[in-house]
Amino acid sequence: MPYPETFEGFAIPSAADLLTPSQFKPKPFGDHDIDIKIVACGVCGSDVHNATGGWGNEHWPLVPGHEIIGHVVRVGDKVTNAKVGQRVGVGAQIFACLDKEKCNACATDNETYCPHLLDTYGSVYPDSGTLAHGGYSSHIRAHEHWVFPIPESLQTELAAPMLCAGLTAYSPLVRNGAGPGKKIGIVGLGGIGHFGVLFGKALGAETWAISRSDKKKEDALVLGADGYLATQTPGWNDEHKMTFDMILSTASSNDGFDIAPYLSLLKVHGRYIAVGLPEGEGWKISPFSLISNGCLIGSSHLGSRNETLEMLQLAADKEIKSWVETIPVSEEGVGKALTRVHNNDVRYRFTLVDYDKQFE
Template sequence: MAANDKFEGWLGLDKESVNGNMQWGEFEPKKWSEADVDIEVECCGICGSDLHMLKSGWSQTPYPCVVGHEIVGKAVRVGSEVKDIKVGDRVGVGAQARSCLKPDCEECSTGQENYCGNGNVSTYGSIYPNGEGKSYGGYAKHNRTHNRFVVKIPEGLSSTDAAPMLCGGITVFSPLKRNGAGPGKKVGIVGVGGLGHFAVLFARALGADRVVAISRKADKREDALKLGADEYIATDDDKDWEKTHKRSLDLIISTVSSAKMPLTGYLGLLRVHGTYIQVGAPDGGELPPVNAFTLLANGIKLGGSGIGSPDEIKEMLQLAADKKIKPWVQTRPMKDANAAIVDMTAGKARYRYVLQN
């Protein structure tokens, strides 16, 4: 490919694009550098973040944009500075396209590039420094990304299973691993959806003693148990759930993004010195208020987590391949992307859509 080639994909032109109004067309990827990899997109997962970006939910989107940051495909052009990827490799890209990568950056120099505060570039909708252009995602035929954020897909893991792990999977795997989900721990997962179903799968794969799925309604109970949960709490339907399950969990990962969720009730499920980690990101960032005494009464740690580093993604993918983790994926043709995002918005995915070229 020439450096000035045009790529093709589904363009979001304004806030109405989230209602199934993306337009197929050409776009100009970031300027080529010898540290980059061009990928022929085989498939791309649909993430809730895509919907937020299409409708300018978190902030004003720099339209036009091409969303999609769960990309798997074939490396078709590899820069001369790239050492560990060659043309023909099956590779993936998650939610991050670059960080500052400076040796004196505390985050980048310690394998925490996802928290870089100096030059974090998302896979789509970000403006590169130094006039390099804009980042465009994977609802497209091709993607161009810095090699540090391009990972090889292990053998034994299908492309359509790997794709949604690159954001949905890592967003929950990272806080599970960093907060000790494993033998001897009882883990609660709030929300049984795209993220939550991955959290149940990975908590089980990491060896947690007990995995408890938590949702509003009882209609996902059977799914949660099939995914590997030992127990299910329906906060709208199970009477006295706060009392029945009080101080029973060591760690809670919340994938829910609602200012109306019963946060105080969730915190009451934690044992002394338990940890609550928020990963769901609502429009506007608003969460329910927290009473200080709820935290003080049993030493609760309240935190958050955002995606994961390239090294964590590699570790997660290898674990998925080794443990034969099978996410619940529904494939859709790339040509039907508009219909797929409408269905995603309506909550019809069980539990992750993946677009295929």
């Protein structure tokens, strides 16, 4: 049975299995729901962590993909945020309680921290018991709060990766004061990190890229970075101690990671915000690495609906161009993209395209 009864997509039957073409049932259609026919989807590092079971995903089969762009094909009776035919996006969050009386996260534009939040795929809707499926598929059904109109001037394949990677960089930059007169460092130049540089600059901050070797220096400067630090260089941090207002770490591996020299870069009460979620154990932090500048360590999860809309508008206004490699959404294409993301072999994001060739 085709849409609207069933959606088609690529599913991973269980941890570390291969992707298989499959059909699945969406959740029951609600008054605030929107059905979207997908035209593109970014490939996120978390798709790999989830597909391999590295983050302990419990619900299978898994249809990954949470950087989704498509066209609205159906809206519920109460929908006000989108119209049929409109180009819209869906990111990595698909639900929160939105109860402004009972939930202090949802009452304060912090629905991304709601205790009832659901990830776009691999989570189960508590009311219907339906498994949520992502964008390696023909359609997605989403509550309108997590459906975002895409500004006309943004190209589909460049806008898709903003919906998870872009927002994961944008929200902590804004919330931690990146702007004119501030100096910020972006650790790790991958999917999220390259957005850190692009958005840091767009927000007006002096933006430095921090990476292990000099390999990505040229890219960082082309992206707009004002400076570059290679941590393999002995004494790399000496001259830069206590000069940064904020560091956004997007590092996706803990191997041999010593946080102390990074913290030494911060001014008094400067902030180190980590958004990378490497598998395995976290870092060790000695109180001695915090005391010389009284720095603060924190993290950040995605962003709010309002931040998503602001980010997309900023990208349109400043003509921000994500660095994207497109790849067809086929069994071969998806498999190749996941393998290359796993091997960090992408500059700096894949967007799956050609949906009309794969799905009816």
